[in-house]
Amino acid sequence: MSPLDRIANVSILKQHDVHKLYKLEKKPARSSSDQLCFLLRPRLASVRLVAELINADKAAGRARKYKIIFSPQKFYTCELVLEEEGIYGDVTWDEWSFSLLPLDNDIISMELPEFFRDYFLEGDQRWINTVAQALQLMNSLFGPFTETYGIGRCAKMVHELWRDKAEESEVDNMDRKPEIGHVFLIDRDVDYVTALCSQVVYEGLVDDTFRIKCGSVDFGPDVTSSDRSIKVLLNSQDKVFSEIRNEHFSNVFGLLSQKARNLQAQYDRRRGMDIKQMKNFVSQELKGLKQEHRLLSLHIGACESIMKKKTRQDFQELLKTEHALLEGFDIRESINFIEEHIDRQVTPIESLRILCLLSITENGLSPKDYRSLKTQYMQSYGPEHLLTFHNLKYLGLLTEQVSGETLTAMENKVSKLVTDKAAEKLSDAFSSLARKNNFRAISKKLGLIPRGNGEYDLKVPLDMAYVFSGAYVPLSCKIMEQVLERRGWLGLEEVARLLGGHEFVTAAEEPRSPASQQVILAVFLGGCTFSEVAALRFLGRERGLRFIILTTAITNSARLLES
């Protein structure tokens, strides 16, 4: 419902004769209207609810007109359910291809959180078309894209599908001056590590702590120091926010207090004013100042709340362990920490998160550790997590170290069963099983752990590592940086191989206009975290480029694992 809020809220809908807005639930809709319109995501559960409702109506003898609008598109499985439930003829349906929601000046989200689970876990490629369509839309509005880069299986598929669509489409904008020059497609599973790390830039922390939904966040009473909770829209329009959002948390407080002082100074100015100036002040500036004041207090409250939560949860320790994992020493210590974390039943997602981080950075856990930690986790958080562990194993997020022989043996056995085409895909799959965990090698090659002498200055950061307190440069961003620099994958073949291949470049023949060079569309398939956003913004500032980020959803470690 939230994306709808961003476009047309209840009052506007009411203006268009909408009587009342209901949320689709199991209860019957008590309404006297004759027409019911359902705005749904194409999920089977929702369709079944609608069917129940309509069938209940039928049983009660009510005849109404029903219309279902699927957003962003309809799936054939939904049609099947409509047919099965016997209401196919009773409803008319439509599609509302609302796929791109701009969350800010440089973030566009497709609001498809289910993308991650559907594609990476279940292997269902249903959303690829949606993404390709969105890409085509961008292409026709802002393109044509001169160069596309990408890495990852999904990226490749989206790219191919999009190329198909672009050729089919009749939009001819070849001679237009493109606003977006390059496109970079990247799969989430190329870089799980970044998504799993705790975020320490302000925006990321707010997301981790309070959950930003669709660009707005609910601040509870402990933040607003009043009895109400407020929903706040967080984007660059909020001046205070736009200044602090990309900053490392340690800076934020300093900046906020600085701002508070400025604000105070501005308020104080009025002491020296005469009537005319005062009038001016009140009519023009006071409102802005008051606004800033309100926002400032809100953000300070949020900061306090975050700090309270984090100190309670031993955040420092957690960060220390994370950094140790990223750099690859003190592994035993880290394992002990994780064990304690699980034993104390802190939070299921946190424990899982850091477990996965351990597994990825270390190429899988030793069988003994895996067994013991798994047992402990299930004892602390419930035996049904047996299923969770299997899912994670499949994704490659939490694995056991397999000896090389077992892998090839498996490969051989299975390849006997399949045709050649599939065998290729299988060996792909197997190498992807093995590759996700080459973190150390990749990290060395790309220099992800900055070797700093002395203190890393977080106030004036030198590179993107500041988003993780100087401990680690986000892999995804680093790849983008390198590829864009070299205009291709030259010299990065080793890295690409370690990441599982499927990299590609397409270059364009026409001369590129310099302006478009500067704008790059980064497409994250499977979600993008705020830390990555901050890192890319930083990179943009450094290189004089502008990144526009298109993502299937904004995510963080919690969302990733919950799904």
Add this chain to the structure above:
Amino acid sequence: MNRTKGDEEEYWNSSKFKAFTFDDEDDELSQLKESKRAVNSLRDFVDDEDDDDLERVNWSGEPVGRRTRPGSFQSLSDALSDVPPKSYAPELGRPKGEYRDYSNDWSPSDTVRRLRKGKVCSLERFRSLQDKLQLLEEAVSMHDGNVITAVLIFLKRTLSKEILFRELEVRQVALRHLIHFLKEIGDQKLLLDLFRFLDRTEELALSHYREHLNIQDPEKRKEFLKTCIGLPFSAEDSAHIQDHYTLLERQIIIEANDRHLESAGQTEIFRKHPRKASILNMPLVTTLFYSCFYHYTEAEGTFSSPVNLKKTFKIPDKQYVLTALAARAKLRAWHDVDALFTTKNWLGYTKKRAPIGFHRVVEILHKNSAPVQILQEYINLVEDVDTKLNLATKFKCHDVVIDTCRDLKDRQQLLAYRSKVDKGSAEEEKIDAILNSSQIRWKN
């Protein structure tokens, strides 16, 4: 129809919205249209293929008139009147001269393309296995999961499951889509059959096990879990399932018993700390906590005693002590806490040991507002001096700080700490006494 073959060919092959070039057949034009419409609507009862003619009108809000499927009856007139004014757009890739029957004849790749655009497309035409497989291949190469699933829905309906499984075994992408589809639609039976066919025993077991989440009633769930025990899990997973079953069994017994006790109102512990939630389906550690809270003193023989739980589920010492400590500390039962850590060695002397590190113990005690004396006692047991000092300072255990500083011979720190204690307090006096003592050789 009394038309020549040539006319028919031309008629069917020409695009509908181009004006007829047979100038002398203006009358026939309307006749043709009439009969065409009649044929079209007749066809509706036979098969659905004329839906291609309707371009879905998206934004105008006109309802998409859905033709009835064969089998559900709608009168002919309805079908005729259902035809809304259409806006035709040029149809792409229309095969000329390649028709086999009245229908529009799309090749597999064209069909797949149309499906991707969301256009209605009947797949009934693809009857031979070869055609079906080709359709599937096209769908897979198009990468759109929605289309792949649509094709699979059709194949599932028109192929026997053995053939379907056999063909999908070698097509990984399509196979994954089918599995997901079956999961979504809830066709558990077919899904399990599929896993059995593919010899994916572990997934079979997991899928079956997953069902337990849908069972709300605890007894039924317990019975279901029992059936899961024999499933082909890996060895350790089997043990986990067994544990799950045993745990739920125990929980049901404890729950029934405790509810009875609570309502009887005789037991003190339940009166003082009424239960906030049922113990059913809680994780093992939570169950242990509960048992340490409410049934600490019970002998090993009962189902609800902590010791029994520890033994049955082989809970490691560390975890056990941690949980028991948390429970007893919450109840402020300091003696019990003491007893947890006290062991008698063979000489008969008691000693305090803990498998979890005393700093943790202190933290938990502090969280439960333990009195300072208790805290002090345990802080003193912390081995690492720095940690000891930190904790003592954090929790304001003055005596420990003072003693430690004295032991470290750290005068500066002691002086610094002096300013933190209350004026005129016993601690201050103590500090002063130590500072003035001539026996201590201070470091600084």
